Amino acid sequence: MKDSQPVFAGIDVGASRTKVVILDREQQIIGRAVVKSGTDFEAASRQCLTLALDMAGRTAGQIAKAMTTGYGRKNVAISQESKTEISCHARGCYYYFPRPISIIDIGGQDNKIIKLDESGKRLSFKMNRKCAAGTGAFLEEMSVRLDIPLEDLDGLARQSLNMVELGSFCTVFSATEVLEKIRQGKKVPDIVKGLFFSVIKRVMEMDSLSEHVVMTGGVVAHNAFLVLMMEEMIGRRILVPEYPQLTGALGAALYAMEKN
Amino acid sequence: MAEEKKVVRKKIEATVQMNRYMSDYFYELNEADKTRNRKIAWCTSVGPAEILRAMGFLVHFPENHGAMLGATRMSTDMIPIANASGYSPEICSYLTADVGAYMKGVTPLSRAYPGIDRVPRPDVLVYNTNQCRDVQDWFAWYAAEFKVPMLGIHTHRGVKDVGDAHVASIASQMKALIPQLEAISGNKFDMDKLRHVLALSKECSTLWKKVLDTASAKPSPITFFDGTIHMGPAVVLRGTQTAVDYYNLLLAELETRIQNKVAAVEGERFRLYWDGMPMWGRLRDHSDLFAGAGVSVLASTYCNSWIFSAFDPEDPFNSMARAYTELFIVRADDAKEAYIRRMIEFFKVDGIIYHDAKTCPNNSNCRYGMPQRLEALTGVPSLTINGDLNDLRLVSDEQTKTNVEAFIEQLEEK
Numbered sequence: 084m085k086d087s088q089p090v091f092a093g094i095d096v097g098a099s100r101t102k103v104v105i106l107d108r109e110q111q112i113i114g115r116a117v118v119k120s121g122t123d124f125e126a127a128s129r130q131c132l133t134l135a136l137d138m139a140g141r142t143a144g145q146i147a148k149a150m151t152t153g154y155g156r157k158n159v160a161i162s163q164e165s166k167t168e169i170s171c172h173a174r175g176c177y178y179y180f181p182r183p184i185s186i187i188d189i190g191g192q193d194n195k196i197i198k199l200d201e202s203g204k205r206l207s208f209k210m211n212r213k214c215a216a217g218t219g220a221f222l223e224e225m226s227v228r229l230d231i232p233l234e235d236l237d238g239l240a241r242q243s244l245n246m247v248e249l250g251s252f253c254t255v256f257s258a259t260e261v262l263e264k265i266r267q268g269k270k271v272p273d274i275v276k277g278l279f280f281s282v283i284k285r286v287m288e289m290d291s292l293s294e295h296v297v298m299t300g301g302v303v304a305h306n307a308f309l310v311l312m313m314e315e316m317i318g319r320r321i322l323v324p325e326y327p328q329l330t331g332a333l334g335a336a337l338y339a340m341e342k343n
Numbered sequence: 344m345a346e347e348k349k350v351v352r353k354k355i356e357a358t359v360q361m362n363r364y365m366s367d368y369f370y371e372l373n374e375a376d377k378t379r380n381r382k383i384a385w386c387t388s389v390g391p392a393e394i395l396r397a398m399g400f401l402v403h404f405p406e407n408h409g410a411m412l413g414a415t416r417m418s419t420d421m422i423p424i425a426n427a428s429g430y431s432p433e434i435c436s437y438l439t440a441d442v443g444a445y446m447k448g449v450t451p452l453s454r455a456y457p458g459i460d461r462v463p464r465p466d467v468l469v470y471n472t473n474q475c476r477d478v479q480d481w482f483a484w485y486a487a488e489f490k491v492p493m494l495g496i497h498t499h500r501g502v503k504d505v506g507d508a509h510v511a512s513i514a515s516q517m518k519a520l521i522p523q524l525e526a527i528s529g530n531k532f533d534m535d536k537l538r539h540v541l542a543l544s545k546e547c548s549t550l551w552k553k554v555l556d557t558a559s560a561k562p563s564p565i566t567f568f569d570g571t572i573h574m575g576p577a578v579v580l581r582g583t584q585t586a587v588d589y590y591n592l593l594l595a596e597l598e599t600r601i602q603n604k605v606a607a608v609e610g611e612r613f614r615l616y617w618d619g620m621p622m623w624g625r626l627r628d629h630s631d632l633f634a635g636a637g638v639s640v641l642a643s644t645y646c647n648s649w650i651f652s653a654f655d656p657e658d659p660f661n662s663m664a665r666a667y668t669e670l671f672i673v674r675a676d677d678a679k680e681a682y683i684r685r686m687i688e689f690f691k692v693d694g695i696i697y698h699d700a701k702t703c704p705n706n707s708n709c710r711y712g713m714p715q716r717l718e719a720l721t722g723v724p725s726l727t728i729n730g731d732l733n734d735l736r737l738v739s740d741e742q743t744k745t746n747v748e749a750f751i752e753q754l755e756e757k
């Protein structure tokens with residue numbers, strides 16, 4: 084019976100969110116979940132795994148192999164084995180788009196650009212520097228400053244008719260700049276679009292992009308308009324996987340399967 | 344839980360002897376500081392140390408002190424003190440750590456060497472701007488503080504090929520130091536003494552190069568991290584018999600390791616080249632991070648900085664001028680690029696790590712497209728890590744770790 088077959092788990096313990104993907108033997112995603120990582124990575128990963136297993140209708144005992152990735156990859160007891168999020172995102176994206184790709188991942192606390200060749204082999208990768216500029220943390224901080232729920236940003240940005248451009252690298256300075264714009268009477272949607280644009284600029288500064296560009300990460304998952312803006316910026320279509328926030332966990336699950 | 348692997352470090356036996364020599368060096372300086380029985384000169388790490396020694400000075404190297412502040416992780420507490428007095432967090436963190444420590448009245452020397460309670464006071468400060476401009480500003484601060492003379496050599500920077508005009512200019516600047524140093528030291532300049540010191544310095548340089556070149560063996564008997572410790576005598580004792588004796592000893596040990604196929608990193612899977620400075624306060628962590636993954640970081644531009652192949656006792660001033668200008672740090676990017684290409688081949692490396700040290704642009708060679716150019720030319724992949732030599736506020740351990748691990752995974756997939 085299919086339900087009794089072994090499954091493979093990928094657990095991506097990010098600085099902001101923990102994600103789990105459960106794969107069956109045919110490499111189909113049969114379970115997935117996202118929870119806040121909080122301060123107890125162990126508890127978050129257990130909770131997330133339980134949710135994903137429930138969705139898959141399986142039990143922990145059926146996991147043939149699990150692999151962890153992400154910021155807290157070495158802080159959880161579920162698996163002895165881990166791989167960096169760079170490798171796992173690459174793997175997860177190549178699963179959807181098996182061709183030479185440049186992956187832009189915009190996460191809660193860091194951004195990455197990863198380049199793969201046609202066989203999925205990694206050519207290079209870049210992570211943002213220590214600073215949170217251009218990451219999800221930047222948008223979160225700004226949503227607090229503007230007193231707008233995070234999930235409303237995408238809708239607001241879409242309403243913008245006259246984007247307000249922000250100049251600073253720094254999250255704190257940007258906040259001051261935003262307050263200044265509000266005082267000048269600029270419209271909130273125009274400012275929010277400016278915030279999105281500033282995320283895009285930070286990413287574009289990190290590395291050059293090859294022809295096929297894939298975008299992933301929690302920020303992309305929740306702000307589809309950012310992808311449209313990026314497409315406009317680079318002048319071509321951008322590929323977005325089915326679950327942009329889960330590519331790291333998916334990659335980890337694929338590695339788990341391979342290592343089994 | 345995915346546990347970190349415990350790393351067993353293979354101890355280099357010669358270290359014991361090095362520690363003895365270094366200790367003698369510091370106590371001798373301390374004695375001179377207390378009794379003023381010998382004149383003391385401060386010198387930049389690739390400054391004209393041979394001239395100073397030949398004229399009878401004991402030589403203190405503030406950069407060595409800066410590195411000690413870094414390695415003991417005292418630096419991060421000292422830097423803000425200098426910052427607050429107008430020395431920016433963006434400038435050389437050797438300078439800011441060293442000046443901050445002076446202002447606070449502390450030194451790592453007193454931890455390592457009981458009885459030494461301060462850095463030896465100088466009679467003269469001598470710099471060469473071949474490495475950077477910061478050294479001049481650094482020494483200027485102390486010149487004002489101690490009210491002692493400061494002398495300097497101003498080197499052409501960004502030099503592609505070192506030509507006769509460069510050599511003539513530097514040699515004449517070196518000669519111009521002599522009358523002033525005679526007045527300060529009270530000693531007459533003696534050419535034979537300079538030739539003698541230079542011969543010893545050349546021998547030290549030749550041996551140090553041989554030591555570093557042992558890393559071309561597979562597996563490598565030495566790592567870059569070992570090199571940063573064992574370069575001590577090449578920096579502070581070059582021009583003395585002691586340094587020569589030390590490198591003979593170390594070389595013999597490393598050659599025995601090669602014969603017996605003893606690896607510095609057990610099960611050496613990959614070989615990496617390090618460009619830029621070490622992060623002194625993370626030396627051990629980085630050494631463990633790589634060694635734990637079976638990766639030997641075995642060669643570097645940095646440790647090679649104390650190789651002065653052009654030294655010639657028959658022609659002291661011109662050869663010193665040439666040697667101190669031919670150094671990597673003085674050169675244009677095309678010369679640097681050609682140099683690293685030779686290193687990649689010679690040491691048979693699988694990848695390059697560039698350390699982009701926030702406060703030392705002079706030793707950060709990844710800022711003008713070098714990694715991209717070299718990768719296109721050689722196919723050898725590289726990783727840039729952001730950090731700093733001394734200011735741990737600029738170091739993100741998690742980022743470094745993830746970057747390094749991801750880079751190793753990339754090498755594994757090759």
Ligand code: SF4
Pocket residue numbers: 406435436437438474475476477478702703704705706732
């Ligand atoms: S080369 Fe760099 S680390 Fe050395 S003294 Fe100059 S600025 Fe400082």
